[in-house]
Amino acid sequence: MSKAEIEKVIKDHLYEDFIGEGNQEELTESLHLYDAGILDSIGTLQLADFIEKKWPITIEAHEMMKANFSTIEAICNFIERKMA
Numbered sequence: 001m002s003k004a005e006i007e008k009v010i011k012d013h014l015y016e017d018f019i020g021e022g023n024q025e026e027l028t029e030s031l032h033l034y035d036a037g038i039l040d041s042i043g044t045l046q047l048a049d050f051i052e053k054k055w056p057i058t059i060e061a062h063e064m065m066k067a068n069f070s071t072i073e074a075i076c077n078f079i080e081r082k083m084a
Contacts, residue, residue: 001055006076013050014072018043029073034066044069051075057082 011027018038019027033039039047047069048059057079068078 003076006079010072010075030071032070
């Protein structure tokens with residue numbers, strides 16, 4: 001799966017489960033998801049669960065840090081590293 005495909009899956013999931021249809025906030029690769037109020041600690045756990053179900057990876061407790069989930073770009077890079 002290409003980075004662009006991973007990005008689309010993550011964006012679609014964020015829109016569906018975290019932003020909602022009524023809010024048309026533009027999700028860019030560099031938007032800080034915590035500062036924008038899209039993710040919080042519970043949201044990060046929910047996103048990690050989604051990622052583990054979508055891709056053949058396991059996210060370890062020490063990897064549950066904001067640096068891996070702060071932006072769509074960071075999430076995509078994290079998934080790519082885990083799948084390598």
